[in-house]
Every structure is written in C-alpha cells, then in structure tokens.
Amino acid sequence: MSGFLDARTIPAGTSIETDIAIIGGGPAGISLALALAATPIRVVLLESGGMNFDRKTQDLYAGPKSGYPYLKLDASRLRYLGGSSNHWGGWCRPLSEIDFETRDWMPHSGWPFPRKEIEPYFKRAQSLVEAGPLVYDHGAKWLKAYGAPLALGEGGVYTSWFQFSKTRDSVLPTYFGHRYGDDLKRIAHLSVYTHANVTGLQLTPDAAKLDRLDVATLSGNKFTIKPKIVVLATGAMENARLLLASNDVATAGIGNGNDLVGRFFADHAIPRDCATMVVFNGQFASYYITNTTERGAILRAAFSPTETYQREKKLVASLTTVENEVKLDELGQAAVATTASAFGIDASNAKAFSMGCGLELTPNPERRVLLTDERDALGMPRLSLRMRASDGDFLQYRETMKELGRQLLAARIGMIRLNQKTHGDWLSVMDWGNHHMGTTRMSADPKLGVVDANSQIHGVGNLYVAGSSVFPTYGASNPTMNLVALTLRLATHLRKVFA
Amino acid sequence: MSPPPKITRRGMTIGGAVAIGAALVAGGIFEGPRLFKRRARGRYADLVNRLENPEQAALVGRAVLDGAYQGFRDDPPFEEEASSDLRERLAENSISQLMSSDSEMISHMVEADGWVIPVVLAELSILAAKSI
Numbered sequence: 001m002s003g004f005l006d007a008r009t010i011p012a013g014t015s016i017e018t019d020i021a022i023i024g025g026g027p028a029g030i031s032l033a034l035a036l037a038a039t040p041i042r043v044v045l046l047e048s049g050g051m052n053f054d055r056k057t058q059d060l061y062a063g064p065k066s067g068y069p070y071l072k073l074d075a076s077r078l079r080y081l082g083g084s085s086n087h088w089g090g091w092c093r094p095l096s097e098i099d100f101e102t103r104d105w106m107p108h109s110g111w112p113f114p115r116k117e118i119e120p121y122f123k124r125a126q127s128l129v130e131a132g133p134l135v136y137d138h139g140a141k142w143l144k145a146y147g148a149p150l151a152l153g154e155g156g157v158y159t160s161w162f163q164f165s166k167t168r169d170s171v172l173p174t175y176f177g178h179r180y181g182d183d184l185k186r187i188a189h190l191s192v193y194t195h196a197n198v199t200g201l202q203l204t205p206d207a208a209k210l211d212r213l214d215v216a217t218l219s220g221n222k223f224t225i226k227p228k229i230v231v232l233a234t235g236a237m238e239n240a241r242l243l244l245a246s247n248d249v250a251t252a253g254i255g256n257g258n259d260l261v262g263r264f265f266a267d268h269a270i271p272r273d274c275a276t277m278v279v280f281n282g283q284f285a286s287y288y289i290t291n292t293t294e295r296g297a298i299l300r301a302a303f304s305p306t307e308t309y310q311r312e313k314k315l316v317a318s319l320t321t322v323e324n325e326v327k328l329d330e331l332g333q334a335a336v337a338t339t340a341s342a343f344g345i346d347a348s349n350a351k352a353f354s355m356g357c358g359l360e361l362t363p364n365p366e367r368r369v370l371l372t373d374e375r376d377a378l379g380m381p382r383l384s385l386r387m388r389a390s391d392g393d394f395l396q397y398r399e400t401m402k403e404l405g406r407q408l409l410a411a412r413i414g415m416i417r418l419n420q421k422t423h424g425d426w427l428s429v430m431d432w433g434n435h436h437m438g439t440t441r442m443s444a445d446p447k448l449g450v451v452d453a454n455s456q457i458h459g460v461g462n463l464y465v466a467g468s469s470v471f472p473t474y475g476a477s478n479p480t481m482n483l484v485a486l487t488l489r490l491a492t493h494l495r496k497v498f499a
Numbered sequence: 500m501s502p503p504p505k506i507t508r509r510g511m512t513i514g515g516a517v518a519i520g521a522a523l524v525a526g527g528i529f530e531g532p533r534l535f536k537r538r539a540r541g542r543y544a545d546l547v548n549r550l551e552n553p554e555q556a557a558l559v560g561r562a563v564l565d566g567a568y569q570g571f572r573d574d575p576p577f578e579e580e581a582s583s584d585l586r587e588r589l590a591e592n593s594i595s596q597l598m599s600s601d602s603e604m605i606s607h608m609v610e611a612d613g614w615v616i617p618v619v620l621a622e623l624s625i626l627a628a629k630s631i
Contacts, residue, residue: 153602330558331558331559331562331611331612331614332614333555334552334555334556334558334559335558335559335562335611335612335614335616337551337552337555338550338551338552338555338556338559338620338624339598339614339616339620341550341551341552342550342551342594342595342598342620342623343595343598343599344593344595402605402608402610402615403605405608405615406602406604406605406608406615409598409602409608409615409616409617410599410602410603412599415614415615415616416614416615417612417613417614417615418610418613418615419613421613
C-alpha cells in the first residue's frame with residue numbers, strides 16, 4: 001500500500017510491518033522519505049497533522065515554560081505536514097568549519113566529525129530547500145553589478161552571505177508539505193499516514209532494539225507499526241518528549257541512561273536593534289538591506305566574525321544583518337559629525353541603520369525540556385521548557401560588533417553604536433529564531449551524547465534521530481538546510497544498512 | 500543716451516550697508532554653523548578648537564565621562580596628562596592621522612554612550628567638555 005492514508009480510517013488494532021518508519025513529516029522526515037524513494041526499502045511516514053493547520057492537533061504541543069522569555073511551546077513550531085517549514089523564513093547558510101570543532105573556550109562544544117563529512121550533501125540540501133545555486137560566500141562576485149561590499153578595514157569581521165529558499169513562481173520559502181506532497185504520493189514503497197500520532201516507542205524486553213510504535217489518532221483510533229528501523233524526526237522538543245515518555249522498559253526514557261535527553265536545548269537568540277551602523281557617505285550596496293535576486297539565487301549580505309577571529313578572541317558565532325534606516329538623536333549626530341570631521345570626511349549625506357543579529361548560544365545542560373505531570377488529549381505527558389541565556393554570549397557578541405566598528409573607522413567609511421549593554425537591555429530587545437536544537441545531541445561517547453555519529457541512539461540498534469535535535473553545537477547559521485544535509489547523510493547510511 | 504546715474508555719498512552708504520547685510524544673511528544660510536560655533540576657552544582651547552565643532556565634541560566628551568572614563572570626571576591630573584600627551588602627538592600628526600592609528604587597535608577604541616570612537620577623539624572630546 002502506498003500514497004497518503006488517513007490514520008483515522010485504519011482499522012483499530014491493525015499492525016503494519018515496514019522496513020523504515022519515519023516519525024514526523026517536517027523537513028527532516030520528508031527529505032529522508034524522498035532520499036529513500038529510489039530504493040526498494042518500504043517506508044512508512046507518520047505525520048501527526050493533516051495537510052493544514054488544525055487547532056486540536058496543534059494543542060498537543062502546548063506546555064509551560066520558565067526562565068528567559070520565550071515563545072509559547074505551541075506557537076514556536078507547527079504540527080502538520082511540512083512541520084515548522086510551514087512558517088519558516090527561508091534563511092539558509094551552511095554551518096562553518098568552526099561550528100563542528102571542539103572549542104576550548106566553549107564547554108560541551110564539538111561534533112564527532114568535521115564539516116567535510118556533510119559538505120557533499122549541501123548541494124542536494126540546497127536543492128531541496130530551493131535556494132538556487134550554491135553561492136554563499138561568493139556572493140560579492142555573484143552580485144558584482146550591485147556594487148562592491150563595504151571595504152572594511154582588515155580585521156575580525158567580514159561580509160558573509162545568506163541565501164533564501166523560494167517556491168517556484170513565488171517569493172515564499174519552501175513549505176515542505178505543500179511542495180513535496182505530490183512527490184511523496186508518487187513514491188511506490190512509501191505510505192504517508194496523516195493524523196497519526198506516535199504515543200509510545202516500545203522497546204524489546206532487553207532494551208536493545210525498538211520493537212514497535214504505538215499510534216493513536218485524536219478520534220480515538222489506535223494501531224501499531226512494526227518497523228525494522230525507526231527514525232525520529234519530530235523536532236528537538238518532540239523528539240525528546242517521545243524518548244522520555246517511552247519509559248516502560250528503559251525507566252529513565254529511551255537513550256537517557258546518562259540523563260542527556262532533553263538537555264542542551266538551544267535556539268538562536270535574535271536581539272533586535274543591537275547596534276546602529278552609520279555609513280559616512282550614505283552609499284551602501286542594496287544587498288545589505290534587501291534580498292537581492294540574481295541568476296536564480298536570492299542573496300543577502302551579513303556581517304560575521306571570521307573563524308580565525310572567533311578562535312583568537314574566543315567568541316560565539318553570530319550573523320548580523322542591516323535592517324532599516326534610522327534617525328540619530330542629538331548625541332548620535334554629534335558623534336558622527338565629530339568623528340567624520342576629525343577624519344576630514346564630509347558626512348552631510350551620512351545614513352544610519354539599525355542592525356539585527358542571529359547569535360549562537362553556548363551549550364548549556366540546564367537549558368532543557370522536561371516532562372510534566374500534565375497530559376495532552378492523547379494521554380502523553382506535556383513538556384515544559386526551562387529557557388536560559390548567558391550574559392557571556394551577549395558580551396562576546398558585543399566584542400564582535402566593537403571590532404566591526406573599529407574596522408569601519410580604520411577604513412574611514414563609517415562607525416557603530418553598540419545599542420545594548422546590560423542584561424536588561426538585551427532582554428528588552430530579545431527575540432528567538434525558533435530554531436530548536438540540541439536535545440538529543442550527537443557524540444561518539446555515550447556518556448556525552450544521545451546519538452552516535454550515524455545519528456543512532458546509543459545502545460538501541462534500530463532507532464535513529466533526524467533533525468537539528470542532534471546538533472551538539474549550533475553555529476549561527478539557520479538550521480533547516482543543515483539538518484536536511486545531515487538527514488541526507490543518514491539516508492546514505494540507511495541505504496547501506498539495507499543493502 | 501542718458502547720462503550715467505550720479506553716485507552720491509548717501510547712496511554709497513546705503514548700498515554698502517545693504518551689501519554687508521546681504522553677505523551676513525548669506526553667511527547665515529550657508530556658513531551659519533561655522534559663524535556661530537562656540538569656540539573653547541581656557542587651558543585646552545588650543546587642542547579643542549582644532550575640532551570642527553567643539554560644542555558637539557563636548558556632548559561626546561560628556562558621554563565618554565558618563566561611561567568608560569567615569570573615574571576621570573573630576574581628575575585634573577588626568578586632564579593635564581591627556582592634554583600634554585595630545586599636544587605632543589599633535590605637534591607631528593594631524594587628528595585624522597592619530598585617529599587612523601588608533602583605529603588599528605581594538606584596545607584604542609572607547610565607547611561614548613555606545614558609539615565606538617578612537618581614544619584620541621574621546622580624549623579631545625573630554626577636554627572639549629571641560630572647556631565649554
């Protein structure tokens with residue numbers, strides 16, 4: 001049987017056998033199903049929602065939160081086919097080499113492999129997110145006709161580049177469910193069950209393997225899936241929830257022998273108006289402010305610390321974008337006029353811009369999701385989130401921006417104001433990327449990670465995790481294209497398992 | 500052909516006054532800020548008046564004193580040392596050259612209410628704040 005099936009119509013008590021069961025129909029789950037399409041491997045994809053938003057299904061995500069202000073748990077992600085790609089902004093950028101390294105100044109950092117391990121998958125990932133040709137740090141050359149990037153003085157910050165996902169004939173980013181729904185229907189050995197919620201991962205009595213999945217619908221239907229291999233692809237919050245809640249054989253939860261599942265939750269801090277940049281002559285290539293389309297690529301420039309500078313100054317990763325033009329107050333005007341005139345530069349046409357940022361957080365085991373006593377409509381324990389952010393990360397970011405200010409002065413082209421300083425300042429402008437990561441972190445050492453370098457849960461032979469929940473360190477790049485690349489690497493591994 | 504108009508002394512006086520007035524008005528439009536800029540007085544005037552607009556610099560200087568240089572708000576020895584050092588350096592370099600030189604080093608950057616500026620400009624601005 002293939003195609004799309006409504007789980008509410010499956011006879012209760014049915015047991016469905018398959019080679020691979022993918023739990024979750026977001027970017028990771030759909031990419032994996034597509035990557036296995038050309039194989040004879042029988043795949044079942046279980047999606048909790050349908051094709052569109054449904055409030056009752058979305059409510060399964062609800063749960064309390066504490067600590068740093070954060071979006072509601074049922075607002076920061078979406079539970080229907082396509083998952084959170086149904087509200088993503090389409091920002092793409094591959095992780096950098098340093099993002100994979102163990103950084104001596106950053107506790108708990110480092111992947112079990114270097115960037116080159118997933119590099120071969122970026123091209124296909126770029127294609128799946130429909131971000132056009134792989135340009136990124138060749139953006140300046142690609143957009144030569146739009147003018148040169150700011151000629152920053154030599155130093156620790158450089159102009160880096162984002163690319164953007166797009167759907168064909170539209171400016172919207174790729175919503176995986178809508179975009180690939182028909183492609184999924186055409187895959188001979190794939191069955192997509194909509195409205196199918198996995199409520200339990202049932203281990204064999206020796207806890208060495210996963211035996212079956214309990215599936216329930218909000219209409220009250222229940223059946224089971226008997227897969228050879230399971231891939232958990234429900235996002236960083238839900239992956240942890242399912243593992244922790246499946247605690248009848250492994251009493252601490254599956255893969256949680258070392259109390260790591262749900263810990264190290266991460267997101268990108270997105271403080272608004274973190275700096276004001278002034279360009280003395282007001283001349284500024286438009287690609288710093290707006291997305292610029294050229295030969296199939298949509299590009300936007302951003303400021304990033306170089307890897308050398310990050311290592312030298314021990315900094316978190318960050319990507320700073322130029323936002324809207326702003327007016328300066330009296331002191332700002334005085335600072336600009338005094339600085340420019342002391343350089344002997346005419347600043348009568350100077351322009352000022354507010355800057356926004358995407359900031360990496362240092363991994364923190366206390367920033368975590370946990371099960372609560374409260375139950376959802378399916379009887380599953382709800383999650384709670386303990387959000388934390390370290391002032392140290394913001395201080396490191398401030399250093400990066402100060403360096404950018406220095407470089408602008410050294411080049412005599414502009415200057416910067418650092419708009420936020422205190423804990424309260426940062427809080428007042430804080431936003432989040434809703435890039436959930438880290439709760440099933442990857443490490444070759446079972447004591448330090450939930451999954452191994454192949455994304456397999458340590459100690460459970462046939463259970464894998466796909467998605468950014470396995471990211472042990474995060475970088476500043478948006479996760480979607482990176483998690484798709486990582487999922488394609490997992491597909492290669494699974495093909496070998498079935499070969 | 501009519502005879503040329505007779506130029507009287509009274510006419511010349513009125514004409515001259517109008518011309519001077521017009522020049523002043525024109526100056527008010529195009530050069531106003533320069534004509535009415537407050538110049539610094541006192542011990543640091545020779546340094547501070549090298550800046551285009553000492554009054555604006557004083558604003559920046561006060562912001563520096565409210566931040567990183569708070570400890571030097573009422574510190575005559577600091578002012579003496581800074582001014583004598585600046586005189587020495589400015590004897591051989593322009594402000595612009597010193598600013599460029601400072602801008603090579605992150606340790607030579609100072610914040611004025613978040614504005615990142617070279618230390619030489621921060622110190623000149625402090626002296627401006629002390630002079631205006």
